[in-house]
Amino acid sequence: MPIMPDMPDGATTAPLPPPHWTQDAALALVFLTRLPLPALGPLDGPLADGAPARAMGWFPLVGALIGLAGGAVFALAALAHLPPLAGALLALAATVRLTGGLHEDGAADVADGFGGGRDRLRKLEIMRDSRVGSYGVLALVFSVGIRAAALAALPVPAAVAALAAAGALSRCGLAALARVLSPARRDGLAAAQGKLAMATVLLALVSGIAVAAIALGGPALPALAAALLAVAAVAALARRQIGGHTGDVFGAAQQVAEAAVLLTLSALIGAAA
Template sequence: MSWLSRRRADLLAGLGLLTRLPAGRSRRGTAGGEDESEDEIDLARSAWTWPLIGLAVGAASGGVAGLLDWAGMGRLTAAGWAMAAQVLLTGGLHEDGLADMADGFGGGRDTARKLAIMRDSRVGSYGVLALVLALLIRASALAGLAHPVTGLAVAGGLGRAAMAGLLGVLPPARRDGLAAGMTRVPPMALAAGLAVPVLAAGLTLPPSRAAGACLAAIVAAGLVAGLARRQIGGHTGDVLGACAVIVEGSVLSVLAL
């Protein structure tokens, strides 16, 4: 597989994982990259594309808020529609992870029970509360931004970079599942994934705002990582998705100050 083909496969893998956009019919290969063939995609290697996809999804949904605000709709209502657009683009993947993590961490007595609850498709009271609060915080913070496209793009990029960062610092909490196979993210892919949204923040925001956004992302991701390590001993796909939502909300809140 050529260098360009690998990059294209990475992008398809990232789009297929993080959005509901059509990403072709490439066959998924091993998460760690063994025995790759021309039509295989490697989820672990695609980590460098996650922040790019987060930037694009954030810019698109922020554009919805900006357009509706320009049309005369109230900012909070426009921000609510922007959140709806984002959920449509991502299929609510990260929000689903947040709800599952909240239910598991809040209702499980031990690690095994927490992981079992997180795998249950039903949503409990902790999950509902987490979803409501996450949407409320993000929508209200977005409504307070003068430039919603920039703000939501940076927040989305940093949120997806945090997902890649968690893969680098936490072991998988269970032996099966999609995230369990992504234990060997290539160092260059991880470095690129972390650098892209930081560069985007530096280029689009004033220095103090960019620094505040990056610091908020680091603190929020660190808190999620520490909580996941204490609760279940590592990461799952739900933890990664929850991390993206929590980091995004934290960055938007700081930008709205």
């Protein structure tokens, strides 16, 4: 048995830093939500190296938690005998409150930039502007309206499961988007994170699929296909419009993917209910 060296009087062993995955998961939760979280230690040194990029692998699990929060509100609204559409709007309002409208803001900026910009530089300039134009307002109206209408068509248990699955699936393709596309700007968080490792992409895809399989069962496969096709469509549009991705593009991709998942599930489950 190895003998431990004697420690000087009064000396204490330095605490081991938390493993990378706890920092990465916590960073994903901090980035995607407004939840007040206790610090898990300083994010510096080796932990900081690539942490924002690695955190994207945990986005689907955080998205599932956001969706479950919205599902809880939908269930409470049903218990209060509110109309399904009112419950759906309240559920979406809860998720927006939890995320601070992060993805909705990105979708509105992309709609304004892609719809109103004459060239690539002008589109990026508009996307960075904090003001919301007519294209952005319309994007938000359609995003909320389509998701609420699809959600209202589902029975309560299926709606709760759909929100959890949509929260995960709409974020599982974002890591792949970040790996396939280059940043459209030389500055900003998207540019600083660099190219994502394939392990991060796989973690995001596997965790998103696992959540959907547990929540949905058989309909998980078409829901996954809808989410990935939606993200791919936004990625193709972003490549053509601005030559790459930005944080706003991630938000737009999430919104389109979530709407696609809920529409798919409303067609498959709502019609059979």
